[in-house]
Amino acid sequence: xxxxxxxxxxxxxxxxxxxxxxxxxxxxxxxxxxxxxxxxxxxxxxxxxxxxxxxxxxxxxxxxxxxxxxxxxxxxxxxxxxxxxxxxxxxxxxxxxxxxxxxxxxxxxxxxxxxxxxxxxxxxxxxxxxxxxxxxxxxxxxxxxxxxxxxxxxxxxxxxxxxxxxxxxxxxxxxxxxxxxxxxxxxxxxxxxxxxxxxxxxxxxxxxxxxxxxxxxxxxxxxxxxxxxxxxxxxxxxxxxxxxxxxxxxxxxxxxxxxxxxxxxxxxxxxxxxxxxxxxxxxxxxxxxxxxxxxx
Numbered sequence: 001x002x003x004x005x006x007x008x009x010x011x012x013x014x015x016x017x018x019x020x021x022x023x024x025x026x027x028x029x030x031x032x033x034x035x036x037x038x039x040x041x042x043x044x045x046x047x048x049x050x051x052x053x054x055x056x057x058x059x060x061x062x063x064x065x066x067x068x069x070x071x072x073x074x075x076x077x078x079x080x081x082x083x084x085x086x087x088x089x090x091x092x093x094x095x096x097x098x099x100x101x102x103x104x105x106x107x108x109x110x111x112x113x114x115x116x117x118x119x120x121x122x123x124x125x126x127x128x129x130x131x132x133x134x135x136x137x138x139x140x141x142x143x144x145x146x147x148x149x150x151x152x153x154x155x156x157x158x159x160x161x162x163x164x165x166x167x168x169x170x171x172x173x174x175x176x177x178x179x180x181x182x183x184x185x186x187x188x189x190x191x192x193x194x195x196x197x198x199x200x201x202x203x204x205x206x207x208x209x210x211x212x213x214x215x216x217x218x219x220x221x222x223x224x225x226x227x228x229x230x231x232x233x234x235x236x237x238x239x240x241x242x243x244x245x246x247x248x249x250x251x252x253x254x255x256x257x258x259x260x261x262x263x264x265x266x267x268x269x270x271x272x273x274x275x276x277x278x279x280x281x282x283x284x285x286x287x288x289x290x291x292x293x294x295x296x
Contacts, residue, residue: 005043005289008033012054026050042285052113059121063128065091070131077135078180084132085176088156089163113217120210129153137187144190146199148183155179218290225290226257229274229283236279249273264293272296 011032016024026047030037044050069075069083129149133141141148159175162168233246253270256262271288274280275296288295 004035004039008035008040008043008050009053009057012050013057016054016058024051042282043289045286045289048114052117055114055117055121062092063121063124066125066128070128070135077132081132081136081183082176082180085156085179086172089160089172089175092160116210116214116217119205120214123204123206123210126150126153126204133183133187137183140191141187143200144195144197146201146204147197148186150199151186152179152183155182222257222287222290225283225287226253229280229287230254232280232283233274233277236277238277242277246274246277264291267291268293268296 008029012024012029015029015032026040027037029050030040033040040050044053066084066087069080069087072080072083075083126146126149129152130145133145133148133152156175156179159170163170230250233250236243236246238246249270253267256267256270268288271284271291271293272295274284285295
């Protein structure tokens, strides 16, 4: 990630946390970074692209924190479950602006990247919830673990919305005791009644399936970025020797992109070879970002 792209992302995150979703505009972020609004589009193709990068950064931080609780060997299973409920009620409030943006109609013109991001995050989060439940209640809940994770997540989400949206204040420990008591009762009674589960892990997309879709989408985005670069290059007014150099560079780039294991060093060098053609700067930047290679 380039230094300027990293700075834009950090400023966008900081604005989202400090000012809320109402402050999340490309102009506000540009002013905060000290660049023009148009300069942001050299690093993020659209507001949705920037939103996606912010969501990924914040959720990675969130998942890292909750995973630390799950792996904490000094806590008992009951303490881990209680600690993660506290975390959701108290710490997740700082991420509310992110969730507000994710649920706004503008964001949910959900392009495929945002949709897959949400699916992957949702599944990873659900898997972590199952981990907490398994540690405390053992194999007796295995048949219903997906439903129980959904139930746990739903209860906390509703209480969280009361705190954040309605401004209703209540004691965190009362919530923790209530949720754990409900889970204790449910998990004790389920094996006795033998109710069929509503959902199992087979009903949800696997991380492997989501990753395959992400790779397919990335390939499509790379091809689109290359097509834009190629089309723009064809419109440049160049001398014949320079045109041949550009065409040869594009041919080498295309050959690499069609390779299942492209040489990233060569890709970087080929994209860098087009830097003297100012009319290609935006398209060159976009292709490099899609390939996750440094622009030089």
